[in-house]
Amino acid sequence: MAYLEIRDLQTHFKKRSGSLLAPTVETIRAVDGVSLSIERGEILGLVGESGCGKSTLSRTVMQLIRPTAGSIILNGEDLAQLPAGEVRKRRLDFQMVFQDPYASLNPRMTVFSTLSEAIRQRHRGISRADMESRVVRLLETVGLDPRFQKKYPHEFSGGQRQRIAIARALAPEPKLIIADEPVSALDVSIQSQILNLLKKLRAELGLTMIFITHDLGVVRYLADRIVVMYKGKIVEEGEAEALFANPQNAYTQKLLAAIPKLAATV
């Protein structure tokens, strides 16, 4: 059975436009009938141009936005039908990593406070000693020196900050990580370090991952399967290598043609 199954998901936004005297309400179908399933331990690459609905799809899966229609089935349970309180509990199993780690980390919190707050979400009455050893282990897992725990976000490089953001995502022991353009703001050399870290985490922790990017070259390196989105819909889906070798859809062919640089080097 798939770990997560999304069926005919729709997330629409209302946009007001027109003039004061003749207002109109336009419906933006950011996610427009998406169905897909993810196996446990799989890395699914979600690609497509800016505005095609990648972030909206991921935020809907996270239940940060409730869908307009459709189902998000996890362990046989439809998250879209659950009351808010139940959704909050399930959400601990899903964590996100964002493009800009500087914006997503609290500048006034040390690494220790950031990580301990995230650990406490799962382990409420945890002892100080247990907390300290978990923070050390998390930092080691993401390849950072445990002595960094007293430092603040501004004291790190972009790549190190993204490692801290990944450690924070891992802290509540999630089963699914949704990474939304996690390497787009990083130098190419640092990008591959972070991609390797994500690969290692999948292997060591058996994590399931949705990796969002507009860059097919990046996703080719990491993903088992790739889903191509265009205007809120999935236009192509396949095993990563097969999709690269023989893209069926005209839009996928165009995307592939646009990124020869990275695709050729990784």
Ligand SMILES: Nc1ncnc2c1ncn2[C@@H]1O[C@H](COP(=O)(O)OP(=O)(O)OP(=O)(O)O)[C@@H](O)[C@H]1O
């Ligand atoms: N909260 C919102 N209210 C209204 N419209 C929104 C909202 N969030 C997204 N949209 C619209 O939905 C569409 C999809 O946006 P989304 O951010 O999901 O795209 P994306 O694929 O993640 O793009 P990018 O690659 O630039 O991050 C866009 O037309 C966007 O303007």
Ligand SMILES: [Mg+2]
């Ligand atoms: Mg986005």
